[in-house]
Amino acid sequence: MPVSARIGADLKAQIARGVYPPGSALPSTRALAAELGVSRTTVTAAYDQLVAEGYLETRPGARTRVAAGILAAASPGSAAPVPPHRLSAFGRRLLAEPAPPAAPAPAIDFRYGDLSGDDFPVLAWRRALNAVLLRRPARLGYGDPRGLPALRAALQAYLWRARGVSCSPDQIVVVNGSQQGIDLCIRLLVDPGDRVAMEDPGYGTARRAFAAAGAALLPVPVDAEGLQTGRLPGLGPARLAYVTPSHQFPLGGVLPAARRQALLAWAEGCGALIVEDDYDGEYRFDARPVEALVSLDRAGRVIYAGTVSKTLSPQLRLGYLVVPPGLSEAFTEAKRLADRQSPGLEQAALAQFLAEGGYERHLRQVRRRNAGRRAALLAALAESFGGAVRVEGAAAGLHLVAWFEGVPAAAEAGMAAAARAAGIGVYPVGPLYHDPAARPDRAGLLLGFAGSEPDAIRAGIRRLAAALAAAHLTAS
Secondary structure: OOHHHHHHHHHHHHHHOOOOOOOOEOOOHHHHHHHHOOOHHHHHHHHHHHHHHOOEEOOOOOOOEEOOOOOOOOOOOOOOOOOOOOOOHHHHHHHHOOOOOOOOOOOEEOOOOOOOHHHOOHHHHHHHHHHHHHOOOOOOOOOOOOOOHHHHHHHHHHHHHHHOOOOOHHHEEEEOHHHHHHHHHHHHHOOOOOEEEEEEOOOHHHHHHHHHOOOEEEEEEEEOOEEOHHHHHHHOOOOEEEEOOOOOOOOOOOOOHHHHHHHHHHHHHHOOEEEEEOOOOOOEOOOOOOOOHHHHOOOOOEEEEEEOOOOOOHHHOOEEEEOOHHHHHHHHHHHHHHHOOOOHHHHHHHHHHHHOOHHHHHHHHHHHHHHHHHHHHHHHHHHHHHHHEEEEOOOEOOEEEEEEOOOOHHHHHHHHHHHHHOOEEOEEOHHHOOOHHHOOOOEEEEEEOOOOOHHHHHHHHHHHHHHHHHOOOOOO
């Protein structure tokens, strides 16, 4: 902090303590400078700043004084208790939902959602950014809330090639990650009390967002093929369904064609909309990625949410929605009110990266690297645990679930704590269930593998096995 700023801070503290009450004169700048051993210019700068902030006032030919009306701070223990702030109904519902715990990252972290920093295409992204910067516009202003036209055109072409999605650029809304896309869907489509069907277990942050909005959640069980669509007719009417059909989160099932058709028929029959979260649909290791659910939609019932958080970086905060034509205007205005637009420079760079083919080249490379990480994790689990662990959901995506046979579900928290004490981050499956009674009574851990290299993955699983054995948290 500059010397003049430190002097100003000290003077404000003296005023707050009542050493200099309102209307009292301060030492002259010359006297205070001599006392502090600084230049008079430095003290004058401090006084001028406090005058600008309203702490001091000056008059020609008179000493600088503390401004009238400045109150001294209350003495400790004398202040009246501050009443609790009144939150809206949304705020109260938000705090009623448990937030994810915050803790320093362990040495080896299997947290889902993290990517390896080595995978980010630094040189290619820098070239794209440089190309954008060289096209500096004559005027800087706000753009289309839906996103840059060049990016929406590039996304339209990419989605048709990679995900089988046929849409117009006018249907695409660029958002700050898929989470903002989900939030916009809730704002526009869900009123308090509206019934929303969700996979169980499912994505906890989406469930928390719907619950905070006051939705009545309808948990629908999943199995190895994803959402059990045969359960939908028994739910009664619903406003919306939130699903992850290309890679169910967290159990990894891929919704087959018959269930996709049943889901679309249910939505059309009861007038519901479907939010399709395609959070990591680009990753499939035993076959070509399946086409998105929205590619089968003929009635305008599906809102498709995509993101680059699992392909480039979650720090970019870039995602996109594909909305039915009849909802385009509403989503545009909701985005305008939320934050005007997503960052323009990053949008333009992504458009450049997509148009020149760099994005899909990068995707092929990271798909191979993540296949190697996945293989290392599967081999390490087999080596360290053998038949005591059953793996689910490893055919696609960037995570899997390890079920520990013979270990009760109640042991999950202890397993995570023992692992963290050994410097390993693992994450229980239990909190992802809306209905605890619906989950199997065996411990499960969600293990993401895209943020670590194969050697670290192997070392982490060995340390996990040792920590669980020492804590007597493995099957006997």
